[in-house]
Amino acid sequence: RIDGKRLWDSLMAMAEIGATPKGGVRRLTLTEVDKAGRERFRSWCEALGLAVRVDAIGNMFARREGRDPDRLPVLMGSHLDSQPSGGKFDGALGVIAGLEVMRSLNDLNIQTEAPIELVNWTDEEGSRFGHSLMGSGAWAGVYPLDKVYGLQDVDGVSVEQALTAIGYKGEAPAKPFPADAYFELHIEQGPILEQEGKRIGIVTGAQAQVWWDARILGQDAHAGTTPPSARKDALVCAARIIDLVDRMMRARGEDGRGTVGFLQVIPNSRNVVPGEVRFSVEFRHPDTAEIERLAAQFPREAGFIARDCGLPLELTELFRFPLQPFDAGCVDLVRQAAARLGLPAREIVSGAGHDAVYVARSVPTAMIFTPCKDGLSHNEAESIEPEEAEAGCQVLFEAVLARANR
Amino acid sequence: RIDGKRLWDSLMAMAEIGATPKGGVRRLTLTEVDKAGRERFRSWCEALGLAVRVDAIGNMFARREGRDPDRLPVLMGSHLDSQPSGGKFDGALGVIAGLEVMRSLNDLNIQTEAPIELVNWTDEEGSRFGHSLMGSGAWAGVYPLDKVYGLQDVDGVSVEQALTAIGYKGEAPAKPFPADAYFELHIEQGPILEQEGKRIGIVTGAQAQVWWDARILGQDAHAGTTPPSARKDALVCAARIIDLVDRMMRARGEDGRGTVGFLQVIPNSRNVVPGEVRFSVEFRHPDTAEIERLAAQFPREAGFIARDCGLPLELTELFRFPLQPFDAGCVDLVRQAAARLGLPAREIVSGAGHDAVYVARSVPTAMIFTPCKDGLSHNEAESIEPEEAEAGCQVLFEAVLARANR
Numbered sequence: 117r118i119d120g121k122r123l124w125d126s127l128m129a130m131a132e133i134g135a136t137p138k139g140g141v142r143r144l145t146l147t148e149v150d151k152a153g154r155e156r157f158r159s160w161c162e163a164l165g166l167a168v169r170v171d172a173i174g175n176m177f178a179r180r181e182g183r184d185p186d187r188l189p190v191l192m193g194s195h196l197d198s199q200p201s202g203g204k205f206d207g208a209l210g211v212i213a214g215l216e217v218m219r220s221l222n223d224l225n226i227q228t229e230a231p232i233e234l235v236n237w238t239d240e241e242g243s244r245f246g247h248s249l250m251g252s253g254a255w256a257g258v259y260p261l262d263k264v265y266g267l268q269d270v271d272g273v274s275v276e277q278a279l280t281a282i283g284y285k286g287e288a289p290a291k292p293f294p295a296d297a298y299f300e301l302h303i304e305q306g307p308i309l310e311q312e313g314k315r316i317g318i319v320t321g322a323q324a325q326v327w328w329d330a331r332i333l334g335q336d337a338h339a340g341t342t343p344p345s346a347r348k349d350a351l352v353c354a355a356r357i358i359d360l361v362d363r364m365m366r367a368r369g370e371d372g373r374g375t376v377g378f379l380q381v382i383p384n385s386r387n388v389v390p391g392e393v394r395f396s397v398e399f400r401h402p403d404t405a406e407i408e409r410l411a412a413q414f415p416r417e418a419g420f421i422a423r424d425c426g427l428p429l430e431l432t433e434l435f436r437f438p439l440q441p442f443d444a445g446c447v448d449l450v451r452q453a454a455a456r457l458g459l460p461a462r463e464i465v466s467g468a469g470h471d472a473v474y475v476a477r478s479v480p481t482a483m484i485f486t487p488c489k490d491g492l493s494h495n496e497a498e499s500i501e502p503e504e505a506e507a508g509c510q511v512l513f514e515a516v517l518a519r520a521n522r
Numbered sequence: 523r524i525d526g527k528r529l530w531d532s533l534m535a536m537a538e539i540g541a542t543p544k545g546g547v548r549r550l551t552l553t554e555v556d557k558a559g560r561e562r563f564r565s566w567c568e569a570l571g572l573a574v575r576v577d578a579i580g581n582m583f584a585r586r587e588g589r590d591p592d593r594l595p596v597l598m599g600s601h602l603d604s605q606p607s608g609g610k611f612d613g614a615l616g617v618i619a620g621l622e623v624m625r626s627l628n629d630l631n632i633q634t635e636a637p638i639e640l641v642n643w644t645d646e647e648g649s650r651f652g653h654s655l656m657g658s659g660a661w662a663g664v665y666p667l668d669k670v671y672g673l674q675d676v677d678g679v680s681v682e683q684a685l686t687a688i689g690y691k692g693e694a695p696a697k698p699f700p701a702d703a704y705f706e707l708h709i710e711q712g713p714i715l716e717q718e719g720k721r722i723g724i725v726t727g728a729q730a731q732v733w734w735d736a737r738i739l740g741q742d743a744h745a746g747t748t749p750p751s752a753r754k755d756a757l758v759c760a761a762r763i764i765d766l767v768d769r770m771m772r773a774r775g776e777d778g779r780g781t782v783g784f785l786q787v788i789p790n791s792r793n794v795v796p797g798e799v800r801f802s803v804e805f806r807h808p809d810t811a812e813i814e815r816l817a818a819q820f821p822r823e824a825g826f827i828a829r830d831c832g833l834p835l836e837l838t839e840l841f842r843f844p845l846q847p848f849d850a851g852c853v854d855l856v857r858q859a860a861a862r863l864g865l866p867a868r869e870i871v872s873g874a875g876h877d878a879v880y881v882a883r884s885v886p887t888a889m890i891f892t893p894c895k896d897g898l899s900h901n902e903a904e905s906i907e908p909e910e911a912e913a914g915c916q917v918l919f920e921a922v923l924a925r926a927n928r
């Protein structure tokens with residue numbers, strides 16, 4: 117069995133890096149804080165005798181050799197980057213649990229048939245450069261590497277510059293290599309498991325998504341002298357589109373998701389009619405057809421609003437992906453492990469995006485969810501119990517071991 | 523006569539300080555850039571033999587003695603601070619024209635009866651600390667000095683810290699001293715003079731205003747997992763209030779002004795339901811009774827929207843002032859000067875707030891407006907012609923001289 121206390125201690129040690137006063141974490145991708153998290157992770161891996169390699173988009177792979185040189189590796193992992201005001205467990209749980217699996221295999225002197233690799237994917241959150249699942253997406257070939265290198269944060273720093281600055285533009289090519297399976301443990305980030313008293317979510321897939329960058333161009337003008345008829349107020353127009361996103365979400369009932377999470381006003385001065393607004397828009401739904409409808413409807417209806425306001429709206433679709441089902445065989449290994457351990461479990465579709473979504477395009481994949489308090493995530497108050505982490509890690513251990521020794 | 527070329531050259535020299543690539547100026551109050559503007563202004567004043575004093579809120583007064591030791595000084599001036607992406611003339615015109623008046627008095631060897639003082643008021647724009655007319659408001663006793671010292675910018679820097687940092691927390695008390703009159707030259711910042719082919723606006727007063735700070739508290743949550751019924755989206759609520767401000771403005775016709783110019787989303791990440799939004803709200807109207815109605819109606823209707831959203835709304839009224847009429851005698855001196863010079867002129871009520879509004883509470887006051895291209899201000903493209911600056915400065919010269927020698 118894995119060591120629950122050691123797992124928790126390492127989770128807490130990782131949570132010190134970028135700790136916020138409110139008990140959360142700010143470890144934005146490819147910053148100095150992210151670098152510090154990566155270095156701690158790397159030193160833990162090297163202490164276990166694992167060989168760590170870094171690919172061209174900064175994804176880190178820590179390898180433990182197997183007995184059979186012809187077997188493809190079994191992958192496990194998640195991400196160490198966080199939201200600007202994120203929690204201690206979103207991502208970190210899957211990476212540190214993978215580390216605990218490696219430590220337990222060493223302790224128990226287990227040599228698996230297949231090699232095992234533990235991955236820390238770069239920029240899963242997407243809050244800095246606008247593409248969630250960026251590292252896994254580049255690795256999977258969904259995002260061309262050149263395009264990803266050119267993405268910029270609000271300060272104009274590109275992904276390539278940020279990778280170079282922290283020394284994590286690695287040598288290994290960022291593209292899929294043959295692998296036998298991928299397992300990712302993650303907190304649910306929603307309320308379902310907790311409400312139903314389940315310890316384990318057997319994740320059968322992840323819902324469909326579409327994301328845009330939006331930009332409205334008006335004209336800066338004096339708030340005191342510019343009459344209503346002469347105003348080109350980009351923020352009033354953006355406000356109506358934000359309301360549209362909310363109405364479109366609610367029209368889909370409780371399965372709908374529609375969010376404007378990021379908004380920037382330029383010049384953002386109290387007595388200046390806003391001349392420019394940039395904001396994000398995203399929709400999600402478990403039914404791919406619904407996302408296709410939303411992806412057609414939103415630009416049309418937002419365009420009507422912008423025309424009514426007399427202002428140009430630029431919409432750039434950043435990415436769109438359908439419902440991603442996971443691999444039946446891998447999902448079954450999760451189900452069996454939970455059953456063997458006597459852990460109450462249920463099947464679940466992920467509301468969040470995960471690196472597993474892109475990895476699943478070329479590698480048989482499954483995910484394991486554990487509950488989190490009040491379903492709260494992307495919030496500094498995100499919280500889980502040590503026994504919940506331990507249970508998830510034990511399921512990960514058994515699923516990976518079963519796959520590597522099959 | 524004043525020297526139009528010298529005036530223009532000094533305006534352009536001041537515009538170099540904080541110049542932006544798009545031809546505007548970023549000289550935010552009490553920054554290092556503002557300090558550089560102040561030092562250039564001070565050295566120009568000292569070169570003329572004027573004695574410069576600084577008061578406790580950083581207002582600068584450059585004094586030229588008169589013949590009669592019993593006469594009260596005639597004041598003139600405006601402000602050197604700018605919007606974050608402001609123009610070269612908003613404020614600077616009135617200060618540099620005052621400098622040109624002083625230079626011309628020296629050149630012409632004129633000794634006035636009354637002393638003359640040229641003022642650079644601190645933080646007229648209000649974009650950094652939330653109170654427009656801050657320096658003149660503190661001087662006039664409208665804002666208690668302690669309260670003003672404690673105001674903070676978005677980075678948490680207080681007015682007192684900022685004053686100390688640039689060495690402009692002066693010795694002179696920030697309170698009204700006896701003065702005979704105050705004249706302020708400013709660009710109109712609106713389209714009326716240009717549309718009617720007038721060279722001079724004889725400003726009879728400034729319209730009424732009310733400003734608030736608004737804050738909505740929701741809850742950060744994951745955009746992918748949080749169902750519509752569980753969302754506490756502060757930005758959706760703010761969007762509806764922004765739309766309300768626009769509707770309330772338009773209900774007042776072309777005289778209405780209602781603006782949300784500043785808005786900040788926290789944490790401002792694409793896949794996080796916004797947990798907090800802070801924004802500004804202001805209304806203006808030439809009729810004080812209308813501002814009183816708006817000041818009662820807006821908190822009520824915004825409160826209804828917030829209640830509908832299920833989220834708490836905090837509204838802090840920052841200031842409210844009625845229509846401020848200017849002094850009939852001073853206004854008449856402006857009218858006479860324009861007539862004597864054969865400059866087409868009209869009476870006008872200011873849409874913008876000006877330091878003259880607060881100075882007028884204790885000193886007989888008038889303002890002179892000159893046209894600006896397309897009525898555009900609080901915009902880097904703000905533009906005026908050298909002859910327009912010269913005409914305004916000549917009117918200022920004659921009005922000040924007439925008052926000082928009356």
Ligand SMILES: NC(=O)NCCC(=O)O
Pocket residue numbers: 206240241242248249305467468469470744745746793
């Ligand atoms: N797991 C997680 O929070 N991922 C961030 C990407 C997203 O779902 O928006």
Ligand SMILES: NC(=O)NCCC(=O)O
Pocket residue numbers: 338339340387612646647648654655711873874875876
């Ligand atoms: N003149 C000017 O632009 N003042 C700024 C204060 C305001 O009117 O909002």
